[in-house]
Amino acid sequence: MSQPSAVVEFQNVRKAFGSTVVLDGIDLKIPPGETTAIMGPSGAGKSVILKHIVGLLQPDSGSVRVLGTDMASADQDALFAVRKRFGMLFQDAALFDSLTVAENIAFPLDHHAPHMSAAQKRERVAQTLEMVELPGFENRATSGLSGGQRKRIGLARAIVMEPEIVLFDEPNSGLDPVTSDAIDNLIVEMKAQLGITFIIISHDIVGTVRVADHIGMLYEGHLVEYAPTPQVLQSTHPVVKRFLQRNLDLSDPEQARLPRY
Helix, strand or coil: CCCCCCCEEEEEEEEEECCEEEEEEEEEEECCCCEEEEECCCCCCHHHHHHHHCCCCCCCEEEEEECCEECCCCCHHHHHHHHCCEEEECCCCCCCCCCEHHHHHHHHHHHHCCCCCHHHHHHHHHHHHHHCCCCCCCCCEHHHCCHHHHHHHHHHHHHCCCCCEEEEECCCCCCCHHHHHHHHHHHHHHHHHHCCEEEEECCCHHHHHHHCCEEEEEECCEEEEEEEHHHHHCCCCHHHHHHHHCCCCCCCHHHHCCCCC
């Protein structure tokens, strides 16, 4: 069976809050099995894009399809079925500090995988901890974890259901440069290992261009650029150039994408 051309598709999406137009005619196709980043200045509509993908917001006009489902017309059962097929890494990891690391990671399994035995859940949790390079952390208290460890545990929870899509909301927010590098490298490794579609909302320009296969740039409600990352780095669009030049040396686009360690 051939893969779909897009796992997420926005068609002429418009969204306004009162008189403020946040998305104005957005057309966007996110390909399967690759990492797509949505960037732009604060207030450009990045989080609104994310909320449309998960079905928390509906467009005023246009359509949003996720894994073949029209998120605006779907009933609650259909929305629930789609949401089970993606994971989410929140900006602050959103861990339950009253639960252990293992209990946090197993939380989606406890609610959405009743067919799995306790032993199978323990095995799946151990596997995901290996993937995020925190083996043996099952019984740790989440309240004592570092910021980077919390992000890794959040990522483990996001992938434990073996989703088709994982959404990242500012994955490097609040992290020091070394820890940010480690999270970036982990995202690259996860995509290569699992073949999951990653969608990233981020302000971290340097990290994003090194992990993303495609970048979309939002500005004043419009998707002013959406292309493979090397093409975006060479964009002649004045908004894109100005946004990137604040943090990158664009004289050598290949050098700008070298992985950080």
